[in-house]
Amino acid sequence: MSILPPTTHSLTDLLTAVTVQAQHGPADVRVSGLTLDSRQAAPELAFFALRGAQTDGHQFIAKAVEQGTAVVVCQELPAELNPATTYVQVPDSAEAMAHMAAAFYDHPSKKLKLVGVTGTNGKTTCATLLHKLFRELGYHVGLLSTVQNQIDEEVIPATHTTPDAIRLNALLAQMVQAGCTHTFMEVSSHAVVQHRVTGLQFAGGIFTNLTHDHLDYHGTFDEYLKAKKGFFDGLRKTAFALTNADDKRGMVMLQNTAARRETYSLRNLATFRARLVENAVHGLHLEIDGRDVQFRLIGVFNAYNLLAVYGAAVLLSEDATEVLTILSGLTSAPGRFEPTVSAKTRVTGIVDYAHTPDALENVLSTIAQIRQPSQQVITVVGCGGNRDAAKRPIMADLAVKGSNRVVLTSDNPRFEDPNDILAQMQAGVPPQEQGKVLTIPDRREAIKTACALAQPGDIVLVAGKGHETYQEIKGVRTSFDDKQVLQEMFDLLGK
CATH class of the missing domain: 3.90.190.20 (Mur ligase, C-terminal domain)
Structure with a gap:
């Protein structure tokens, strides 16, 4: 399945949520596509010059202009401006791209219940289990994960844990077009820092845990923590923020969020609590909120994943007993134990x-x-x-x-x-x-x-x-x- 926007958009409409420092060139511009790849630049397209760890998109502005791109969004204006091109200077090109991509695809995240899962480990398992669960509950459901992206059962290969903002909003628009009511997605720390999820409206966020990873990118553990926390800081008050109360950084995630603060735990008082009865080769036996349940998944880490998924489903107004009944028969994501x-x-x-x-x-x-x-x-x-x-x-x-x-x-x-x-x-x-x-x-x-x-x-x-x-x-x-x-x-x- 592919999606093409039914109409072009005026540049003015796409810039509604963007901080514009300067604008040069024709004001009355129509935009029929977005790209961050100068090789794909063409008339009526907006090209975004992003500053990345490996390359600086500003080096390719001239190539995009040469290919006839209608709009260039950049943080630094080139020395020579083409009078036929509109240049939009912004503080952060990636942030501007995220807002413009959301507007271009008519804010698809507002048309379904989007739940993000973040943390070092467990993201894929939780997102996959939620996708399987809500499919069994009878919904049309989208999945955005490390393993694969899905619209119901249609598989769309994944290239990153979280796609770039243009691709992400396009995928969400496809899901809306296909009738999806819910989408579950992994939210990586890179995605938060690089503004890939900026401009999206989440119905909820889940935090699994935080351990040593990606310090090659973030530099320090504190910066890694700050990136994860940034996702929760951006949640609206109508959303839920569900965190692992047993992780020593779990409650940190909730410090500045406007969302409803909810917790899950195997060891502490929490909104959703479980007791580990048995962890065996044939699966887990848990007591969750007073109900005895056998699961096919193995391991204490999966007890946390199952509890997070159960909590999120209940917070999305699903029946607790039905949720546990379905979860008891589900298997994990590929390549996970x-x-x-x-x-x-x-x-x-x-x-x-x-x-x-x-x-x-x-x-x-x-x-x-x-x-x-x-x-x-x-x-x-x-x-x-x-x-x-x-x-x-x-x-x-x-x-x-x-x-x-x-x-x-x-x-x-x-x-x-x-x-x-x-x-x-x-x-x-x-x-x-x-x-x-x-x-x-x-x-x-x-x-x-x-x-x-x-x-x-x-x-x-x-x-x-x-x-x-x-x-x-x-x-x-x-x-x-x-x-x-x-x-x-x-x-x-x-x-």
Whole structure:
């Protein structure tokens, strides 16, 4: 499904919510499209010159003008102005683009109930569970997630956790056009800082947790916290702000929000409370608000995810009993604690997206809670290149502490040397634990080795990439699916 705006818009209408510092050129301009890519610039289009971490869009203004773009939105005017082009100078091009994109697509977020999920871990699981839940409740529902974007069951491939503001508003407009009443989306810290969600009207926001991640981008943990909190600061008083009361930064999220403040917890007093009765290989048994419920999901971290989803659904006026009944039968998102069991030796392979210290610790803790004393845990783990390097030794240390054997390997090295990444991970392995660690840069060989080491009934955890079906090396993505490779190695080794 694609969407084309039925009419063009006047530039004046698109600038209603934008702070304009200066405007040069024709005032009576019609705009039939928006772009931040100068290669796509054309007559009747508005081009946005964004300042990014890698490139500055201001360098491409001349190219956009050469291609006939009607409007240039920028933070700094070029030395030479084309008299046929309208230049709009603003304090922040990304913020202006978000407001103009929302106006261009007729504010689609106001026409459905949009709920954002933010936090370090659990965003994809919560958004996916909400999408599945509300589909089962009989609604037409949109999903915007790391794994994929969906309009009901139609899948639209995802390229970022949160798309740019133009693409995001276009997707929301598609969802409105398709009859969606609800949309659930992940909101990354990058999306908040880069104004991708600016101008959207949310019915609610969910906070999962906050741990060490993305410091390569934000610089400090405080800036990372500030980015997450910024999402809640922007919620309207008609929205709800649902936070994890057991996370030590959970209540910080609510400090300056105008939204209704709601909480969920396994350990403290909260609006929505659960008690963990059992966490076993067959699933979770929780008591939620006085109701006993069995779930198919495994792990304490999923108890929090389920509780957050339940709370959000109730805050969206759904019946609590019906919500729990449906949730009890749902499975998680792809690549989130996803099991594969070998037919012959009953070795259990688990693929998980755990790419942060907290996520890896949660997965290993969950395995420790459900495994039998005789089962050995063999963990395959790496760290992505051109990302937060500070977590690399921590990840290795956690893997060693939670496993009987560890195979350190490549994740997505991107433009870094995999051996440099692995050396930084190895620095986190205590000297007395070196004997149980192998380092194999080739990820396929690493998974093969882990499977070969596994004895009948053991557990092989392959962490870091989860749902991803590629490996990125020096700018090139090649096909690589952890779950598929794991199954191939089971078959090859007769496991």
